Amino acid sequence: MAVEGGMKCVKILLYLFLLAFCACAVGLIAVGIAAQYVLSQTISQGATPGSILLVVIIAVGAFLFLVAIVGCCGACKENHCLMITFVIFLSLIMLVEVAAAIAGYVFRDKVVSEFNDDFRQQMKNYSKQNHTAFILDKMQENFKCCGAANYTDWENILLEPRGRVPDSCCINVTHNCGVNFKVKEIYTEGCVEKIGVWLRRNVLVVAAAALGIAFVEVLGIVFACCLVKSIQSGYEVM
CATH class of the missing domain: 1.20.120 (Four Helix Bundle (Hemerythrin (Met), subunit A))
Incomplete structure (x- = not known):
């Protein structure tokens, strides 16, 4: 009906x-x-x-x-x-x-808490230059950041040569720009925040x-x- x-x-x-x-x-x-x-x-x-x-x-x-x-x-x-x-x-x-x-x-x-823990864990695996390194580099470039809390977090990572940061931290990314960097040339804010x-x-x-x-x-x-x-x-x- x-x-x-x-x-x-x-x-x-x-x-x-x-x-x-x-x-x-x-x-x-x-x-x-x-x-x-x-x-x-x-x-x-x-x-x-x-x-x-x-x-x-x-x-x-x-x-x-x-x-x-x-x-x-x-x-x-x-x-x-x-x-x-x-x-x-x-x-x-x-x-x-x-x-x-x-x-x-x-x-x-x-x-966010999970992301913080995972980001720091991935930083430890960065030197292996695997897919993890690629992901971290893309995040740091896209969000204009460096490290978890700030760029000094990379001091505890065994990168060669010592005392460097990934090139993706640089404001103008070029090959080896993270070696002997100047603070004004890199992003200093952390990625987690x-x-x-x-x-x-x-x-x-x-x-x-x-x-x-x-x-x-x-x-x-x-x-x-x-x-x-x-x-x-x-x-x-x-």
């Missing part, structure tokens, strides 16, 4: 929200993958609160896309069971997103986005419930 009257408007609005959900789902997956890539370039340890949170965001994005498809099929066919399933799953996703947003806020300093600010800001952006999507989902749940009620009323009339 087709819905009538004002419920047709509700149905159209639900379609629009479902399209928005699909876009949000793709956005969550893209943001999660991008953030995971960036985090893997800064924190090389195994499972951490930051990396686990990003995996949850990616999984929620994928699940939200599937749930949006279910909702679209349910609204199109005016199927009571599909719409109930849509409402239940969307409610669960909303709760997970709120929990993920709260976790992101709570663990934002933990992520500069990158830490960037990490905190982006974690909060992701958390805010998750809360924003959750708010939109609440409206979607309301419209879906209205449609379910209309479909159920139609069955009772029949």
Whole structure:
């Protein structure tokens, strides 16, 4: 039985929200993958609160896309069971997103702490000239920083010749510019604080986005419930 009257408007609005959900789902997956890539370039340890949170965001994005498809099929066919399933799953996703947003806020300093420990560990492996050295060089160049707390951290690293800093610390990077350097020619600020600010800001952006999507989902749940009620009323009339 087709819905009538004002419920047709509700149905159209639900379609629009479902399209928005699909876009949000793709956005969550893209943001999660991008953030995971960036985090893997800064924190090389195994499972951490930051990396686990990003995996949850990616999984929620994928699940939200599937749930949006279910909702679209349910609204199109005016199927009571599909719409109930849509409402239940969307409610669960909303709760997970709120929990993920709260976790992101709570663990934002933990992520920075992990980065500090990992950065210092990678500094110890810098002299091996492996992938770690490449990552550190890119971070120091991109964030215009040197060392963990400041450039003097490199004094404890066995670089040859002694007393040098990586060339990536130089304001104007040239070959061996870190040998016999002058302080005014290098970046003196540490990377942990500069990158830490960037990490905190982006974690909060992701958390805010998750809360924003959750708010939109609440409206979607309301419209879906209205449609379910209309479909159920139609069955009772029949």
